[in-house]
Amino acid sequence: MTAADLHTLTGAYALDALDGAEAGAFERHMAECGVCAQEVRELRETAARLALGVALVPPPAMRERVMAAVAGVRQLPPLVPEADVVPLRGRRRGRGRLSYLAAAACLVIAVGAGGWAVNAQREAERDRARLESVRQETAMLVDLMSAPDTTMRTAPVSGGGEATVVTSRGLNRAAFLYHDLPELPDSQVYQLWYDEDGSMKSAGLVDAPEGGSGAMLLAGGPRGTDGVGVTVEPAGGSAEPSGAPVMLVPFKG
Amino acid sequence: MRAVARSEDPAAPAPGALETMLVRVARGDQEAFESLYTVVAGPVLGLVRRVLRDPAQSEEVAQEVLVEVWRTAARFDPRQGGAMAWVMTMAHRRAVDRVRSAQASADREHRAALRDRTPEFDEVAEQVERRLEREQVRRCMGSLTELQRESVVLAYYRGRTYRETADLLGVALGTVKTRLRDGLIRLRDCLGVAA
Numbered sequence A: 001m002t003a004a005d006l007h008t009l010t011g012a013y014a015l016d017a018l019d020g021a022e023a024g025a026f027e028r029h030m031a032e033c034g035v036c037a038q039e040v041r042e043l044r045e046t047a048a049r050l051a052l053g054v055a056l057v058p059p060p061a062m063r064e065r066v067m068a069a070v071a072g073v074r075q076l077p078p079l080v081p082e083a084d085v086v087p088l089r090g091r092r093r094g095r096g097r098l099s100y101l102a103a104a105a106c107l108v109i110a111v112g113a114g115g116w117a118v119n120a121q122r123e124a125e126r127d128r129a130r131l132e133s134v135r136q137e138t139a140m141l142v143d144l145m146s147a148p149d150t151t152m153r154t155a156p157v158s159g160g161g162e163a164t165v166v167t168s169r170g171l172n173r174a175a176f177l178y179h180d181l182p183e184l185p186d187s188q189v190y191q192l193w194y195d196e197d198g199s200m201k202s203a204g205l206v207d208a209p210e211g212g213s214g215a216m217l218l219a220g221g222p223r224g225t226d227g228v229g230v231t232v233e234p235a236g237g238s239a240e241p242s243g244a245p246v247m248l249v250p251f252k253g
Numbered sequence B: 001m002r003a004v005a006r007s008e009d010p011a012a013p014a015p016g017a018l019e020t021m022l023v024r025v026a027r028g029d030q031e032a033f034e035s036l037y038t039v040v041a042g043p044v045l046g047l048v049r050r051v052l053r054d055p056a057q058s059e060e061v062a063q064e065v066l067v068e069v070w071r072t073a074a075r076f077d078p079r080q081g082g083a084m085a086w087v088m089t090m091a092h093r094r095a096v097d098r099v100r101s102a103q104a105s106a107d108r109e110h111r112a113a114l115r116d117r118t119p120e121f122d123e124v125a126e127q128v129e130r131r132l133e134r135e136q137v138r139r140c141m142g143s144l145t146e147l148q149r150e151s152v153v154l155a156y157y158r159g160r161t162y163r164e165t166a167d168l169l170g171v172a173l174g175t176v177k178t179r180l181r182d183g184l185i186r187l188r189d190c191l192g193v194a195a
Helices: A003-007 A010-014 A020-030 A034-052 A060-070 A095-112 A121-126 A128-146 B017-026 B030-052 B055-075 B083-117 B131-141 B146-157 B162-169 B173-191
Strands: A151-156 A162-168 A173-179 A188-196 A199-206 A214-217 A227-234 A247-250
Touching: A003 A020, A003 A034, A010 A020, A010 A034, A010 B173, A020 A034, A034 B030, A034 B083, A034 B131, A034 B146, A034 B173, A060 B030, A060 B055, A128 A173, A151 A247, A151 B030, A162 A247, A162 B030, A173 A199, A173 B030, A199 A214, A199 A227, B017 B030, B017 B055, B017 B083, B030 B055, B030 B083, B055 B083, B131 B173, B146 B162, B146 B173, B162 B173
Parallel strands: none
Antiparallel strands: A151 A162, A162 A173, A173 A214, A188 A199, A188 A227, A227 A247
């Protein structure tokens, strides 16, 4: 096979559609063809997006089985010194990174876009305004997820499910990613709070879609606050928490 | 990753949130793994299910993939692409290995029937999240030629080799090679992927 022939195999290789011998030949070629390697990277990122397009909601028991399994699995050491591979500081903003992050943010935010029709092109047209607001929220989430000082704190929600609070002090932004929140009756809603020296300031209502998984940006920034709490409130929300929190995420530690 | 190709630009891309999580996972941080799971488990299960079809087997393979993510997290190399692509490559490979070993024998008789059963890419009937992502994939898939689309669907969502794909579609090998590449490039541009 000529080099030109091999080069056209980038697509098939990125989709694992070559058999063993061909894959080996292509890999040897790719080791010396920077253009091919770059194309394969891009086509793999593309394929990953196709996977996001067919995502399913995993059964809760699967999470339990995976967590139980990893507790007994020894991790492999890195092949190269870590510092050479993942510079966490002094990062530069790459364009490629952003589009990947857009994907990550989309998949999180899309869950929150509850009413989004799965099926109809026409409905997509009608929902253009809504999509635009989703896009803006997505853009904010992308910034948040790609900030150099982003931290994530995950905690269980009493009653079921769990949530992660994503914060960047630099951007003064926070997001709430939640999973398997128990469904509430129509008369109730989850409300987020910032803890400011013990006084609670509302950070928004969780418009949880079916399935209780999604993501949202918090109203207001985390700067000067000590943590985030979640309570169950009457529909429409409250001026201050009316009961004990179902989840509490302190920022220190 | 099977391939460790030298890059033109050896600088690692700036890590995003998923990459940061993965670095923590590599240090044995189970909490980070829980967060990572929340983000990737749905796409992993969905992709594996697409390829394998059988729900019980799909769940089993998806679990194996997620445990493998935990086990090999330290081997993730950001120069080779993002964390999501790393996980999905692993998931696809594992599913494809499974389906090819299982089908090697039974395949010949089923070949004719297979093409008829090939699902549309939007066929999944059960509970699905990430609607915006689905909508975008659907729109971009719609921008491909029929042959490009069928080739990509058979290779990626059905785990077919390009030889099998050529066979199923009744076209020459070279045609499938170029359709897979052209189709993916068009999808890359439509989805706004830049690596």
